[in-house]
Amino acid sequence: MTSAAIMGAGSWGTAFAAVMADAGTDVTLWARRAEAADAINTERRNVAYLPELQLAERISATADAAQALEGADLVVLAVPSQSLRGNLEQWRDVLPQGAPLVSLMKGIELGTHLRMSQVIAEVAGVPLAQVAVVSGPNLAKEIAQKQPAAAVVAAPHHGLRAKVAEACAAPYFRPYTNADVVGTEIAGAVKNVIALAVGMAHGLGLGENTTATLLTRGLAETARLGAALGADPQTFLGLAGVGDMAATCSSRLSRNHAFGLALGEGQTLEEVTAQASQTAEGVKSCRSIVELARSVDVDMPICDGVHAILYEGWGPQEMVRALMSRSRKSERV
Incomplete structure (x- = not known):
C-alpha cells in the first residue's frame, strides 16, 4: 500500500489529501500550525480552508515535518510557490531517500526564474527524473465536493508518472499522464x-x-x-x-x-x-x-x-x- 506525505494543508493540499485517500493511499498531512493538525485529527476537518470536507480516517495530520515525511513512498509539495525554497531547505535532511517528489504548485520563482520542479531538484539535491508535477483544472472546492475532474501527471519517465497517477486515481478524479514537464508547469504558472x-x-x-x-x-x-x-x-x-x-x-x-x-x-x-x-x-x-x-x-x-x-x-x-x-x-x- 502506498503512503504519501502532503506538505501543506491549504485548500489544494487538503483537497488532494482527500483525493489520495479515496484512491487508497495512506496520507500524512503536514500543517504549519499545530492547532490545525489537531483539528484535522480530532474533528476530521480543515476548518480554516475546507470546513465542509469530511476527511477520511486514512488521513492523519501533524505539524512535525520529520514525522510527516518518515517512511513516505511519495512526498507531495503543496506550499505557496514563492515559499517552496525556504520550506525545502528546512525539510531537505528529513526527506525520505529516493522517494518521488510531487509538485502541486503553479508558479515561477522570483529572482531565479526557475520552475517549481527545478527548485525542488536544486534544493533537495535530487535529479529532475525524481520529480513529478500534477496540474489541470482543479479548483479545490469542487474537488472537495467530489465533482468529476481530471488532471495531468507530468514526469520525465513513465514509471514515475504511473506511480503518481495510481496514487491519486479516485472515482471522481481521473489523472492522465504526460512527459512534458516544461509545458505543464509553464501553462500552470x-x-x-x-x-x-x-x-x-x-x-x-x-x-x-x-x-x-x-x-x-x-x-x-x-x-x-x-x-x-x-x-x-x-x-x-x-x-x-x-x-x-x-x-x-x-x-x-x-x-x-x-x-x-x-x-x-x-x-x-x-x-x-x-x-x-x-x-x-x-x-x-x-x-x-x-x-x-x-x-x-x-x-x-x-x-x-x-x-x-x-x-x-x-x-x-x-x-x-x-x-x-x-x-x-x-x-x-
Missing part, C-alpha cells in the same frame, strides 16, 4: 496571470467577448513562452493548458480571478492583498514570468499589462487601451 486579467475585465463590467479574447490570446502567449523553453505545443491544448486556463479564468472560486476582479472594481493592490485570505499565485509570479519571457525574447502583452497594473502604477483601463492599440498582425504570430 501563466494561466494565473491571465486569470488576473480576466478578473479585472469582469471588474470593469466587460463581457464574454472580452473574456474569450483574453483566454485565447493568453493561451497564445503561454504557448509562445513554452515553445521557447522547449515544451510540446500539444500540452497547451490539453488539461494543463486550455483546461486549467478555462477553469481558473472563468470561475469565481479562483483566487487569481477574485483578486483581479477586486482590482478591476477599483481597489488598490494593497487593499486587495490585505483582504485576501489565501495566496493568489499570479500576483508574485507575474514579475518572474515577464522577466523570463523577456530573457528569451517572447512577446507577452497581456502579462506585460498585468505587470504594469501590479507594479508600475497603471490602471486596468490603461491596460485595455494598450492592448487594443497594438499594431495589427497575423493571429498565428
